[in-house]
Amino acid sequence: MVEEISHGRRRKCVKCCALCCTTTLVVFIVMLIIGLVLFKRKDPRFTVNAVNLQNITTNGLIPPVITSVILSLNVSVKNPNRVSFKYSNTSVFAMYHGVLLAEAPVPAGKIGAQKTERVLTNVTIYTSKISSSPYLPFDIASDVFPVNTSTRLAGRIKIFGIFKKHLVATSFCDITVSLKNQSLENYSCQNNVKL
DSSP states (O other): OHHHHHHHHHHHHHHHHHHHHHHHHHHHHHHHHHHHHHTOOOOOEEEEEEEEEEEEEEOSOSSOOEEEEEEEEEEEEEOOSSSOEEEOOEEEEEEETTEEEEEEEEOOEEEOTTOEEEEEEEEEEEGGGGTTOTTHHHHHHTTEEEEEEEEEEEEEEEETTTEEEEEEEEEEEEEEEETTTTEEEEEEEEESOOO
């Protein structure tokens, strides 16, 4: 009789443990599926809102030769994720026909969940680096100074404070400065492109 009661308690205990383990496993799987659906990794959107010509310096000769150009870039980064996006230090690179002219730092930061942050940075370009470029005489004859900028913003998100996902936002701009008018002629940007 005592063995039957003991055996019955043991059986109830095993059933109770099995039920608890099954319930815990089901809850964990449901939470994991909901977490993966709600917290699906999405790359941030990098947008160049405006490019402005801050300053242009010439050597004073006739015709004038540009010695430096300062461009101001107004960019925004949108974090579409449901958790904050933390990015590391990066730079905006300015190039002339593939030759690196300047690098402007963009300090590390953090963007809240589903928020957009604006970043302003200035790029100072010194034309002495391209004085021997074979493209320069043709651009001077055309009264244009073409510049390309590229930016790669890399960072990560943490889901549930455990899972780390790495994300990248990129931008590439074609900018044309008018030598004749010493002004910004036009610009066009592509965002989230593979660089």
